[in-house]
Structure formats: C-alpha cells, structure tokens
Amino acid sequence: MHPVSTTDVDGDHVTSREQDAIRILLIIASAAVPLPQPPNDDPALADAVAVLESQVRLQKLDFWVRNPDFFADELLNEFEWCGDIDLLHQAEAILESEEPEVRRYPMMRFLFGAYEPLDDALAVLRSAHLVVRRKRGSADRVQQHDYYLTRPGRETADCILRDAPAFAYFVDRTRAVAALADGHRGTHLKDRQYQQGEYRDTAIGARIATIAPRVRARLRQYLDRPRHQNERPAGVG
C-alpha cells in the first residue's frame, strides 16, 4: 500500500498569484484600520481609505487563514484565556469539519516566521491600484511596511463579497481571523504562533506540518470535561 498521509492533503500544491492576491486583499480589507482622511503627502494614497500596519501582521493573519488547524488552536488558546464559550464552539466547528485538511495551504517558514513572499500578490494588487504598500522608517533601515487599502480596493473587496461565491470561504475566514487578531500587533502575533511547538521546531525553508491531530485531541479535552469548567476555565483573571 502507498504511504498516504491522511492529514497532509496535496501538500505540494501552490496557489496562483491571483488567488494569493484575492486572499491578501480580503485580509487587508477585513483587518485594516479605517483612515479618517488619506495621508496628504503622497499622491498615490489620495484615495486610501484604510491601513494595515506591519508586514509581520499581514503574514501572520495570512498564516491563520491558510492553516485552519493553527487557527483553531489559537481559538482554544483565546478560549482558555478569556473563557468565551463562542471561541470553543468556533474551534469545534473547524476541527469537526475537514477544513484543516481541505482548506490548508501550508507556508514556507522563513527568517521571520511564517513567511511567504507576498510580492507577487501585492504586485497584482498594486498594478490594479487596490492596495498600496509604503515603507516607514529611516532610509537605511526599514522598520515597517504599511498596506493602504484604496477606494477601488474596498470596492473590489465588497464586490468579491457579493459576486464571487468561490471566495465565500475566505471572506468568512478572514473576518474571523481579523476578529481574533484584533488588537494584537504583528510581533505579538508572531510570539503566539511560536508557542505552537510544531511551528517553532520547523526547519527554516520547510513547510509547516499540520497540528490538526493535536488540536483535535485538545478540543476533546475541553468538550469532555464538566460543563461548569468550560464556563469558567482556569487562567481567567
């Protein structure tokens, strides 16, 4: 019999530039902070409506969108942290489905953590003037990238919401991920990702292995224990 991993489905498959562009657009549209008015020093940003700060943050959000097992694990962490039973149910919905297998797009681990070169996807978005990337900091040392969503970018994202059922899954997921990450800055998010053993131990340049079996076992622990413990879990306060 062939050695078949039933948890890593089609791990070598790579998404197209346009698919990546759509996913990135949806993430930025969901997680970007609205601007009261466009920055006035840059003509390219004249029609900017929102901004997502930090490349690290963008990549972390993308990581969670592409890896439902890690996202579910993070939901359980958050549940343990704040005790919101909705988070447990959200994780349960993901882990009870085949999302971790069917919706998983593993990422290469690069120097900064879960890193995938986003330049191609961003070029597509920039060329169509949907997202504009701007660097911040001194001339010799880039400290941070900011991703500005333009008015056409917002309109296109809204159009995808309405007219592209193929992306319905990503629309929902990017919103959920943005909701979880809300308030977390990129570096902090990276810290949280490193708490997950499989990810931390992955060799640089290798694909990140699935943690679905472990997270599913973890979910069972929460679901099997007495209800009152879930209503007020340890670690609160």
Add this chain to the structure above:
Amino acid sequence: MIAEDLITRVAIMASLPVSVVERVLHEHGLASELTGAFPRPVRVRRLRIAGTRSVAPLGPFTSDIRFGPGLTVLAADNLRGKTSVFELLIWCLRGSPRSGLQGVVRSWLARLDCDAVVAGRHLGFRLRMKGGELVDGRVLSASDGDSLVGIDTAQHDRGVVEILHATSQDAFSVMVEALMMELLHLETLESTSSRAASGRATYGWPAYFGALYLPPGGEPALLGDLVVGGLAGRLLQVFLDLPSAALLTRIRAARDQLADADRIAEADAARMRLLFDGQRRATLEQLEASRSELAMLHDQPSIAALVEAVSTLTASAVAADASLREAHQTYELLRWQRRVDEKRLNDVRESQAARSLFHALDPQVCPRCEAPISPERRAAERTRAICAVCTEPTGRGTVDPQQAANAEREGQWRLTTSRNAEVAARAHRDAIAAYAEGRRSALADAERALAMARTGEAADRRRELVNRVARLEGAVAALESLPVPAEHRRDDLRVVLDATVAILSEEQEAASDSLFGELNADIAELARGFGFRNLDRIVVDRAGRLQVYKTGGPREWFRTQSPGERLRLRIAVVVALLRIGHRHGIATHPGLLLIDSPRSEEIQDDDAVALLTALERLCVETPGLQILVTTADEGLVRRALTESTIIAPAGPGQPLW
C-alpha cells in the same frame, strides 16, 4: 344436672366421642366442677376473745360469746364492741380481717377462737395474734362441737384433728379460702378482664363471704362487698344454684380466652405463611436459575468439537482482521483522494475566479515603480495583445472560458467519483469491522468453553449444580408440605366448650325463668314483712339488677332506694334464696347472715321492731338460717323478741366483751 349427663349431651351436640369430651374437659381442669347441688350451711356457735385492753376497763380479758341457732342479737351501746364481734368472726371464717377492723382493737388481741359448723363439719378456728398481726393460725376438726371447747391443738383421743396450720396471715387466708371453698362446694368466680395478666379475674371465698355480711344500707351493691363487673349477679346465680352457674362462668371465660389465643395464633400463622411463601418463592427462583444453568452445561459439546471450533474460528478471525486492515487502508486512500479532489476543485474555481477578476481590471500603475499606465498602452493590450505593463506580447494572458468550464467540470466529476468511492469504502470497512468483531468474540467464547472443558471446570460445575438442584428441590418440597401451624386438639376444645356453654345456658335459661319468678315473689313478700311500704313487686335478673315497683309508681332501681329500704331488700334477697333452696332441695346461701345495727339504717323504732320480729319469725320458720344482728337498743329487743338469743354487756356502759 349430673356430670355424666352433661358430658353425654355435650358429646352429642359436638359430634365427638364421650371419651374425647371427658379428656378435653379433664385436661383443662373443668371436669371436676360438673357437679350437682350440695348443701352448704354455715353456723357459728361460739367466739372466744382474749387479750389485753389498753382502754378502760384496762388489762387482760377473756370473753366468750355463744350464738343461738336462730336469731342472735348483740345489744350494746355504740362503741362497745358490737361491730367488732362481726369483724372478728369474719377474720376467723374468712381467713383474713377486713379493713373495717379497728387497728386499736386488733392490737389488744392475743387469741381468737371460733367454733362453727360448716357443711355439717365442726370446725375450730384458732388464731394467735401479736401486735395486731396473726402469728399462728389453725383449723381443727371434730366430730361434735363440744369436743372443740377449750381445745387449741389436735387431740386424737378426743377425735380432734388439725386440718390446717399456718404461721402467717397470708398463708392462713389462702388455706382457709381453699378449705371453705371445698367444704361449701363453691367454685372460683371468673370473668374476663383486660386488667389481669391472665386475661381472667378470679374471685374466691372473700367475694362469697360478702354475701354473708350484708353491707351497710348506703352501699350500692345488692350482694357482696365488692362492686365489680357483675359480681352481685354471679353471687345471686351461685346461691340460687342456677345449674352450674359457676361452671358456665368458667367455661365462658375459658372460651373467651381461647378465642383470644386463636386470634393471636392466627396472626402468628399468617406471619409464618408469609415467611414460608417468601422462602418458597426465593428457593424456586434459585432452583429455576440452577436448572437452566445446568441445562446449558448439558448442551456443551465435547472437547474435540471445541478444539475444532477454536481452530476454525481462529482462522476466520485472522482472515477477517486482514480484510479489515485492507478495507481500512482502502478507505483512508479514497478519503485522501476525495480531499485532494475537493481541494483541487476549490483551487480551480478560486484561481479562475481570481484571474477573471484581475483581468477585468485595467492596470493602473507599474507594480514596480508605480508609474501610471498610459491609455495608449491599455489600448495596445486590448487591440494587439501587447501587455500594458511590460509591453511584451501577452499570448496566454486571456482566459478561455470554454477551457475554464471544462477544467471545473472535470474537477467536479473527479470529486463526485472519489466521494462515491469513499462512501462505498467506508460502508465496506464498517461491515468488515462488524464481521471481524463477531469472529473475535465467537473465538473468545469458544476459547473460554475449551478452557473450562480442559480444566474440568464444567464437569465440576455440573456436579455442583446437580447437587444444588437436588437440594433446592428438597427445600421446595419441604416448604410446600409445611403445615400451617394449627392445633387440632384446640379445635376439639373449642367445640366442647361451645357445646357446654350452649347446653348450660339453655339449662340455666329454662331453670332461671321459674326460679327467678319465685325469687321475685319471695323478695317482695319478705321486704313487705320487714316494713317496706307500698311495695308492689320486685324484679331481679341474673345480672343481679333489682328493679323495684312501688304501688302505682314507675320502675325504680335498687341503688336509688333509701338505705333502710336497701337493707330490707338485701335481707329479703338472702332469705328468699334460702327459702327457695329449701323448697327445691338445692344448694344455696350458707344461711349465715350478719346484719349490723338496723337502727342506724334510718329505720324507725316501729320498723326496727317489725324487722326484728320478722327476722325472729323467719329464723323459727326457716331451717338452717342463723342471723346475727347488732343493736344499741337492748330494751327494744328485749321487749320485742321472745325466741332469740340476746347478748348484752354485764352492765350499762360496759363493753360487750
């Protein structure tokens, strides 16, 4: 009715052999009581009192009082010992003093001798006292009264024998009671009583004696000095000698007691039945369980067959497990394939949608330098397929809608196929898993059976079960044959008692109608003779209730009469009993009557004279009647009486003794 006659009649009524009736009555101590009438006269002849007086006249004294055969009147002033004479007589004849005897008088006494004739026997009662208590008591018996005079102990040369001797009051009273009851053929009066431990209250000689010493006029009882359940009626019945009245009383009490005992026994039996039932049911259940287990063991195949079964089942279980592994791998593979197909279909749809979207958008700036794309370049891309950004020929830039639709259809088709395959593989795997599980458990059963057969466990168990079944069958049989506790002899007893009660009641009913008729007439006549005015008639019933009808008046009861009238009625009742006894030759009242001071009973002088005269005449007329009367008016009795004994003090103001 004689005993033999009664037993025969009971045997006929109860449909039992005479021997059984005799045995039953004998075993319960009732046979000896089936007696006919006996005479029971009691006569006092002499009372001798000796002791030391602590009041005037101080010092030692000895007094000898002789009573006449008929009426004897003790005439003395009040507090001169008239009533004490009665109390001392009672102490002797009853065996125990009444509480009415004054303590101070008792303390004077050193000895008390009483000669009396009881049922024809001359008895000498010899009591020795110290400090008011009896310390030595004897009863002597002699052939004639004179032999007893001056004799304190047995004198065989004079024909005097001692028939009882006691050195304590309690023993003396018990002995006297037994003696008197025997001599007078009296039976213990019994009635059921919830207060007594035995369920029966018994009344002996002291109760009978109450009918000799008439209570003061104010007392409510017609006869006797005890007002207890129906005692007056029972005394009346005994003295009227209604056929075997006491026997009937005893048998009724015995029957009542038997009924109580039966109720208790029935309750016990019910409890036992419940217990046995429970035990029987539990045993039956155990028996059933053991039998079915045994039946299963009998169905066990041989060891060879068991080995064969184990080997066959092992092979099929191994094969089933191999099939299951294969089915599982197939399922996992197909599931993986379906997921791949699902993912690819998603990918095809998304990438096509993404390409369509972006190719619909005109490039605005260079993604590299952000220089705007000119309208000319955009037009060149549309018209000549020259890329608006890099100015290279696009070639593959456009999306062929037909090709895209084909790609999606193929992905859809692949997914459907792999999905169906996965479902089929899962169903197959589940079926194989169930089959394998069945094989494994059948193998385990066969192995256990084989192991049991090999170690001989099954044989041991079978032997054990055979024994157990036999034991339980025996237990069930024993429990089922267990008799409900009941005593057949008791049934005989019940039948005999019921029959006896029925016969005696019938006898009594018949006898009492005529006897009570006579009694009523005699009482009324006598009471009128004693000065009871306006008395029309008397009706006394077997319960001892006496109704008084005065001329033209309504029915009145004994207890509502005045003390004087009650006294007259009591005397009339006793005398009437005696007269009827003599008339019919049946046993009746002993014929000794002690009447204390009729004067004090609100009787006028004229009436007292009339009463005493009537009593004197009665004593003359009635053989066997001895009446002792006290009075404070010596002159009156000396004037009125001619045929009586009058005992008076030596001088005015002197004590009677």
